[in-house]
Amino acid sequence: MAPADQQPQPSATTPLLSIRNIAKSFGKTSVLRDISLDVAAGEFLTILGESGSGKTTLLRIIAGFESADFGEVWMAGERLDTMPPYKRRVNTVFQHYALFPHLTVFENVAYGLQIAGRAKSEIEQRVTEALARVKMSSFAAARPANISGGQQQRVALARALINQPKLLLLDEPLSALDANLRRQMQIELKSMQREVGISFVFVTHDQDEAMVMSDRIALLRMGQLEQVATPREIYRYPATAYAAQFIGHTNLLRAEVKSGLARSHSLSWSTSLPDGPALFSLRPEDIRPASGAASAVSFRGRVKQRVFHGATELLQVESGDLLLTIRIAGKEQTAGELQLEFFTQDAVLVRESAVRT
Amino acid sequence: MFSRTYRAVITLPPVTWVAMFLLVPYILMFCYSFWSVSSLQVIVHSCSLANYRELLSKSVYLQTLFRSMWIAARVTLFSLLLGYPLAYYVSFQSGKRKDLLYQLVIIPLWVSYLVRAYAWKTVLGSDGVLNTLLQYIHVSQHPLGFLLYSPFAVVLTLTHIYTPFTFLPIYASLERIPRNLIEASHDLGASSWQTFRTVILPLSVPGVLAGATFAFVLSLGDFLAPLLLGGPSGIMISNIVVSLFGAAYNWPLGAAISFCMLAIVVGLLFFSERLEKKWSFR
Amino acid sequence: MELQVKQSRPLAWYAALVFAFLYLPIIILIVYSFNGQGVGGFPPRDLTLKWYRLLFSDGAIWDSVWNSLLVAAAAVAIALLFGIPAALALDRAEFPGKTLFRRIVLLPLILPGIITGLSLLMLFREAGVKLSLITIILGHGTALISVATTEIFAGLQKFERAQEEASLDLGANYWQTFRRVTLPNLRLSIIGAALLIFTLSMDEIAVSFFLIGRANTLPLEIWGRLRRGITPEINAISTIIFAFSLCAIVAWYRLRMRSESGQEITDELLRSTKL
Numbered sequence: 013m014a015p016a017d018q019q020p021q022p023s024a025t026t027p028l029l030s031i032r033n034i035a036k037s038f039g040k041t042s043v044l045r046d047i048s049l050d051v052a053a054g055e056f057l058t059i060l061g062e063s064g065s066g067k068t069t070l071l072r073i074i075a076g077f078e079s080a081d082f083g084e085v086w087m088a089g090e091r092l093d094t095m096p097p098y099k100r101r102v103n104t105v106f107q108h109y110a111l112f113p114h115l116t117v118f119e120n121v122a123y124g125l126q127i128a129g130r131a132k133s134e135i136e137q138r139v140t141e142a143l144a145r146v147k148m149s150s151f152a153a154a155r156p157a158n159i160s161g162g163q164q165q166r167v168a169l170a171r172a173l174i175n176q177p178k179l180l181l182l183d184e185p186l187s188a189l190d191a192n193l194r195r196q197m198q199i200e201l202k203s204m205q206r207e208v209g210i211s212f213v214f215v216t217h218d219q220d221e222a223m224v225m226s227d228r229i230a231l232l233r234m235g236q237l238e239q240v241a242t243p244r245e246i247y248r249y250p251a252t253a254y255a256a257q258f259i260g261h262t263n264l265l266r267a268e269v270k271s272g273l274a275r276s277h278s279l280s281w282s283t284s285l286p287d288g289p290a291l292f293s294l295r296p297e298d299i300r301p302a303s304g305a306a307s308a309v310s311f312r313g314r315v316k317q318r319v320f321h322g323a324t325e326l327l328q329v330e331s332g333d334l335l336l337t338i339r340i341a342g343k344e345q346t347a348g349e350l351q352l353e354f355f356t357q358d359a360v361l362v363r364e365s366a367v368r369t
Numbered sequence: 370m371f372s373r374t375y376r377a378v379i380t381l382p383p384v385t386w387v388a389m390f391l392l393v394p395y396i397l398m399f400c401y402s403f404w405s406v407s408s409l410q411v412i413v414h415s416c417s418l419a420n421y422r423e424l425l426s427k428s429v430y431l432q433t434l435f436r437s438m439w440i441a442a443r444v445t446l447f448s449l450l451l452g453y454p455l456a457y458y459v460s461f462q463s464g465k466r467k468d469l470l471y472q473l474v475i476i477p478l479w480v481s482y483l484v485r486a487y488a489w490k491t492v493l494g495s496d497g498v499l500n501t502l503l504q505y506i507h508v509s510q511h512p513l514g515f516l517l518y519s520p521f522a523v524v525l526t527l528t529h530i531y532t533p534f535t536f537l538p539i540y541a542s543l544e545r546i547p548r549n550l551i552e553a554s555h556d557l558g559a560s561s562w563q564t565f566r567t568v569i570l571p572l573s574v575p576g577v578l579a580g581a582t583f584a585f586v587l588s589l590g591d592f593l594a595p596l597l598l599g600g601p602s603g604i605m606i607s608n609i610v611v612s613l614f615g616a617a618y619n620w621p622l623g624a625a626i627s628f629c630m631l632a633i634v635v636g637l638l639f640f641s642e643r644l645e646k647k648w649s650f651r
Numbered sequence: 652m653e654l655q656v657k658q659s660r661p662l663a664w665y666a667a668l669v670f671a672f673l674y675l676p677i678i679i680l681i682v683y684s685f686n687g688q689g690v691g692g693f694p695p696r697d698l699t700l701k702w703y704r705l706l707f708s709d710g711a712i713w714d715s716v717w718n719s720l721l722v723a724a725a726a727v728a729i730a731l732l733f734g735i736p737a738a739l740a741l742d743r744a745e746f747p748g749k750t751l752f753r754r755i756v757l758l759p760l761i762l763p764g765i766i767t768g769l770s771l772l773m774l775f776r777e778a779g780v781k782l783s784l785i786t787i788i789l790g791h792g793t794a795l796i797s798v799a800t801t802e803i804f805a806g807l808q809k810f811e812r813a814q815e816e817a818s819l820d821l822g823a824n825y826w827q828t829f830r831r832v833t834l835p836n837l838r839l840s841i842i843g844a845a846l847l848i849f850t851l852s853m854d855e856i857a858v859s860f861f862l863i864g865r866a867n868t869l870p871l872e873i874w875g876r877l878r879r880g881i882t883p884e885i886n887a888i889s890t891i892i893f894a895f896s897l898c899a900i901v902a903w904y905r906l907r908m909r910s911e912s913g914q915e916i917t918d919e920l921l922r923s924t925k926l
Binding site (some may be wrong): 370371372374376377378379380382383384386387390391392393394395397398399401417429452454457458459462463470472473474475476477479480481482483484485487488489490491492498501502505529532533583584586587588590591592593596597607610611614620623624627630631634637644 | 659663665666669670672673674675676677679680683694695732733734736737739740743744746748752755756758759761762763765766767769770771772773774777789793796808814816819825838850853854856857860861870873874877878881885886889892893896897899900904
């Protein structure tokens, strides 16, 4: 236990949830290493990572289904990680929804209120409202096995929100839905979060989903936080090579800086960085056919391969011994040799991502 | 996710009960096997190897043990000979009647052991159904004596009892063989017999082992069928134990024999488990 | 789709013979329970219900039936009381000696009844407990924890763990979660186990043989009469037991069919050999 004088007082500036130096291993495998992360009240935070990155474990530690080996979790001035899960004002939407098959939709949603010993009339009223909010009123008497995946998803959401938690955890709740329904649910979830004003911590491996929904993204890799930032920031200014590659496409340029000039293969551009090796990320859409702008870095390239994506088209371009991916509008006609350019400010310096064994 | 208290609550009661009523009795059996009985028929709590020495020195014990194993081995063999083809038939060739046939094999399992042993007694007796039938159709003039009160009767009855037991695991292992493996085998030019020998049989070994273990272990320890149908030549090792715990009143010697049986059984289980691991490819 | 394996006529005949072997003794037993000439003699003649009448006026048999019902009911209670937590513990608790515990719990399933019976007999003797129906109940209950444990453990494997997490998450404590989520989900396994334990206890003779006091269970009563010679009354009671066993198996299957395949008794037998 932390000494009393270290206990943070809730105020406008302190975050709702505060994860401090969490570490966890299963046997000899270290799953989380020294994770510290804050979630503000009303925020939609996404924990993004590949499978095995530790994102679900982190969520389960917040919910209380796993205990951390080291570190603390605080919520609104209260130590959370020493409480059993049923005392935490945190609720969860599970990956496969985990609806109770032996109860009806209504009884599933009512479960939390019944456990809390609410009056029958109150339960009736609140469950009816909750079902209406997720447009599931007409399925109140159905059993979970008899409704579709998308409907189960809504019931799970209503059930998790009924106890008015301070924080809602969502463990890849959309992963079982097909692509169209998934996009629709992303928008619904986001607007639901605005409406109820509860902080959401959302776990996913899908970077598009993270970009669409989140106020902030916490990118997790091999049990460590790679970057925590808004979607725009993380896309525009990825902190590491991994962040740059995982979120969107990018070209990584390994360069050598010498007296204000960065040189990577046949390309070179001016920079204020000190001398030495440096790694840059250059997004495909930041390279375009040359317009002759004076400040742009211009070079010639030969189109090797093209992949049509509808609105845009990705081209593999060879320039000297450098292979670059560029994104152009799908309507443009391009072939053979091209004169291309990019602006130096678009080449963002990134940290080398640690390689761990 | 489960608290210490929760785990303690689910663990302590069954562990305590099982320790008290299973583990302690087995240990007690082991202790008894070193004690002895005084001339006043009082059990003397002083340890010696006398019981085990007697076991090894008097031929009747070892002979009976070997006879029991021989009977159990025959029961196992016959149960497999009956159970395997039946399982193969039900699993691969019974078509639409599969579920019905499967349940027809299960039903005798639910019929009381005693009832089935008794049924054989009424069939095999000298004025039993079989003998009177044979006389009725003039196959024989006199009742055939060897039918009842012989090792034959014991093996027959136990085979009848344990055939469904061997059928079940074999059937389960056959059912688990993906059917496309067999198609693949035919596709590669193997005949039905070659497919059976090279694909089906190896993959059903775990089931055969489980069934054989069942039949052997349970018939080895049987004492009711020999009492009912075995006669003097069909006596098995458990019958000696029963008499040692009854009229002969030598519990320690009985415990020593029981403990040897326990050791044989546990040894067999480990052996078959290891074999099974070797033969399971999943 | 069923695979097209070439039908083999000799195999079908062989299977028919095995079925005949399995069923003939039982059929003969039933037929002769209606035979006026008593057991044996071919062909059966003089159809009669005499043996059943005799049976129904036989007080000793009905006493033993009552005793057996009592023992079976108590054995179900004990086996479930300890089998349910045992299955939970095997599923979700780590403790020293867990492997040993698992092996010892399951041992009575495969061990000849004589060993279980005798070892308990020695325990009761050393503890100075007089043999009675209670000792038989303790014996059956303990031996059949194995059945309860395997059945319920199998049920737990199929049960989605996240449901319990969801319940805890919604504010239910461990006990509420067990009662409202875990138990309802295990309902079928528990009923199945109870049915199986009840039937096995009703039939059990090897363990009871050593732990019997004054009062007989039904199998022991029959056993005692068998030693004196065979009588058609025993055919009659056996027929009745057979009819009840059939009812139990039908009930069991209907229960299973509603959940899923009827493969489970098989799986259970397989599991029980893997100590």
